[in-house]
Structure formats: C-alpha cells, structure tokens
Amino acid sequence: MPILEPTYKPPFYFRNGFVSTVYSGLIRRVSIKQERERITLKDGDFLDLDWSFSKEKTDKLIILLHGLEGNGQRPYMTGTAKLFNKNGIDAVSVNFRGCSGEDNLNYYSYHSGATEDLEAVIEHAISVKKYSKIYLKGISLGANIILKYLGERNNVPSQVNAAIAVSVPCYLTGSAKALHTPKNKLYHDRFLKHLVDKLKVKQNRFPELLTDDALDSIKTLTDFDNVYTAKAHGFEDALDYYVRCSSLQFLPNIKTPSLIINALNDSFLSPECYPVKEAKSNSNLYLEMPDYGGHAGFIDKKNVYYNEKRALEFTKSIDLK
Template identity: 40%
Template structure:
C-alpha cells in the first residue's frame, strides 16, 4: 500500500501544513485526569464504545488530543471497533501543569502511567506522531517490562536523531516551523515563570531563536542534562530501536522537511526483526493528506498494519 498524492501534495510544505490549517474534523472526547506520583497531573481523552481493544495516541511537539492527525486517527478507529485514548502531555491539555518541567521525548514514565488505564483491554496499540513516535520507541526499547496486552506500535514521522532534526530548523525554508514552535513554547515559559519566579532563566529562554537554543536553556537544565546535545543523545530513539521486542511500524517520508538524513533509522531497523521501516517518497511531516476523502492515507495504512499483525 503506497501513498500516491495528487500534484498539490507532492509539495512537502503543502502536505505538512494543509491538514493543520484546512482539515475539518471534530470528535467528542471524555476527559480523565491522572494524578502522577510526583504530584503533577496528566489529562487523557477517551472515546469509549465498549470495545475490548484500544489505540493509545501520542501527539507531537506542542500538539494535543485536538491535533488534526490525532482527531483523524480517533475518528477512523472509533468507527471501526476501537476505543480511543488520546494522551495530552504535561501542559498540553489546555491547562498549565503544576511542576516546572513539561515533557520530552524521553519522559517514558508518563506513558507508563497512562498505560495503566488500559490494563483491562484485551489488545492495546500504541501510535505516536513526531515527538510522540520517539516517545513510544524509547518506551518500548528502554522498558524491561512491556504490558502483555500490547499488540504492536506505530511511530510516524519520528525524528530518530533529535540532533539532526534540530539542525533542520536552521534551514531558511523551515523558518515557518521554527517560529511556530518557538512562539508556542515561549508562551508556556512565560506562564511557568509566574508560577516559579526565579527558577527559570527567563531572559535566556525568551531570547532563544531555535529549538536547540530552547533545549539548551530550558529542557536540558530542567531534566538534568548537561546541555541540548547531551539531551538529544540520551533520548535518541536510534539507541532504543535495537531493543524493541514487539511488532513496530516506523513510517516516514523521504520529503519530510524536518528530517535530516541521520533521522532515518535504516541500519538499526535492519538489525531488528520486529521493526518494519517504511519510507514513502511523499508525505511531508505527519501529512499524507488528500482532498477528496474524509480520512487520510495515514489512517488507512496504520489500520492495515494493525490488522495484519492481528491476524498473525
């Protein structure tokens, strides 16, 4: 099954941006709050139809359960006999979280807490997008104990080399993405600095112009990393992939604008029989858009993969 876009979506930037700007999709969730062991909270959003299988959806950087790709997946799968659990990372549910830290690609303990809510299901699938895909790969590769009801996992448009991906934001053509994320991140830091006065080097953080600078001034110190490079090295999904022991689809596009060549885990995937790496010619970053269907190729492909694993 290959993604064959119309001429319009052969442009990687159009394919990346179109769903966020123009896709019209709404789903109705029921929210549940999880109190975390460190006295913070996570908000998760459910669609429950009494099914015995659930797909857990993990969004990307500064996304949420309302991200169009999450809503698209939620709608497609709920119509086909699945319950939905859409995770919101700390500070991404519409309410600022209590702790000074937010989330990162290596914060697998929060995903562990969320998965406790799926213990009664017969089958569980993990699907992550961009940063969320990296989070899932780290969870699967670094955890010694994986839930027995976990059927398979999917990581879409995941920057498997975070440093390489961070460098792509320096490209002139990617300025729109860099500015988009920096604006959202800085807005949250301003809120957080009010709750934690004097605990954040607010001037340095707000002066940062790139993702790497933000990670240098905020992410790395808050999580105990030496600097951004140390953070990228420690949370790199490439290091986790060799240790994954359940069927996992890694889906990426050749034309993804925020992927460096090093982001594609070709060598690592070849060495692990549980990994299926698919690199499509087109797709952009979590795009795979179309104009004439109410669902996208991405939803079809993930559903097809899960059904194939389910039949084995």
C-alpha cells in the same frame, strides 16, 4: 524485516512537502466526540486524557501521542481516533503535561524522551480500564517517545500488541539541525513562539528557576532546550538531551511489532531518521518511506490519511499472527 513498499499516491498538488504539511496542520478538520479524564501521576502532577469510543463494547484500545506543542484535538489525533472507533477500537488521545489548555503543576513538563507518562497511561488502561489489547501510535515527538519506550524496557506489558510511529525524528540531533535551516524557518518560529509563551507562564509561577535574562536569551529552539528542557529535566545541555533521548539507539531492542512511516520529503528529518539498517536487522521493526507526505501530511481520500489507514491495517495484521 525487509523495507515495506509504500502504496501512497497523493493528489499532484499535495506532493509538495510544504503544502501537505501546512494543509494538514492548519486547514484539515476532523469532528469527533471526546470525553476528558484527568489522572494523577506519581509525582502529584496530572495528565488530561481525551477518550472516544467504539459503538460496540471492546477490549481494544489505541493510545495516541501528539507532537511538539500539539494536543488531543489535533486532526492527526482525532483522525486516527475516528477511524479506529469506526472499526471497533476505543481511542485515548493523551495531552502531554501543559498541553491540555492548563499549565501542569511542576516546573518540568514533557520532552522527546519522557516515557514515564506513557507508561502511566498504559498502566491506567490495563489496571483501571481493563483493556487487554493495546496499540500505540505517535506523531513526531510522540512517535519518538513510543519507540524509545519500547526499546529501553525489557518489561513492556504483554497487552501492548503493536505500535505505529509517524514522521518520527528518531535522530534528534539531526532533526534539531534541520529545524534551524532557512527552509524550516516558518515552522521553527511558530514552535518557538508557542514554547516561549508557555515558558513565560511558568516563570510567573517559578521565578526563582527562570530569570528574565535567561528567558530573553532564547532566540532559537536549541536555546530553548539549553535554557529550559535540559535544565528542567536533568540533562547537561541541549546536545546531551538530543543524544540521550533519540529513539534511534533503542530500535535494535524493540520486541513489539512496530511500523515507522517517514516520508522522504519530510523537511524535519535528517538522513539518520530513515533507519534502514535497524529495520533490516530487527524482525519486529517495519519501515515505510513514501516519497511524499511531508511532516504528518499524508493526505488521502475522504479525509482519512494514508498513515491512519496503514495504522489500522498494521494492527489488524499483527492481531492475525
């Protein structure tokens, strides 16, 4: 598809990518009533799902996936859920394994390419909850999972009508390098602290799988992926994980209408994360590249973000086809 022309025009003081990213991650608040459901996965582990509902009964559902070390209460999740609920669509915010406030049961957890849990949630929504129209929306890591899920399978359920991927690091190698640059040190160190703190909890439960020396060797996010992510999830090392799990390679095979919104001033993204060639050659792939927005920081009027409005507009446009 042709590249879409963005209409996003934030207030002047939010045109700075750092400001919009930090404000959206640390200051924004969205109030919404959620109901938690725990589902058991095929491997015996669990996922916690946070549901919010339209006032009217509906057969439509949006499934929301968060970013690295996020959860179902992050404003970029609840903001989308609230907007869709107001427009007659139920929402379920998925907490990845270990992200709902309780460590998951297994040593392995979640990562940028772990699409099996999304598949389980979709199956649950169709077979148990009986939704007949499903939309997917992910932020950052969650967006990469969605695009990879759609592109690596030829049997995506027909109930999945559309997808929206926001601030998606679809080329993980490039994004990993970007996160290790001085301009992203604040984000890098914050992510690393959360991840290592959680890994210490796992070490207490699985001391035979993680030695003190291995834990002490983790100084960067790449170290974390070498020591834990790769070994726990069957990859050779961090680079192998990045290469195999980047959604960029799966974009040509996507058959579900999918909208990618990546801001040009997103410091987490490398040049490869703007898949112009792939969008132009796949009629199901739509790409918007606003000048502003930082990383998931598309601040707009009345506390409803631009990417949330575009997600709703996109799903409605697909439904009309």
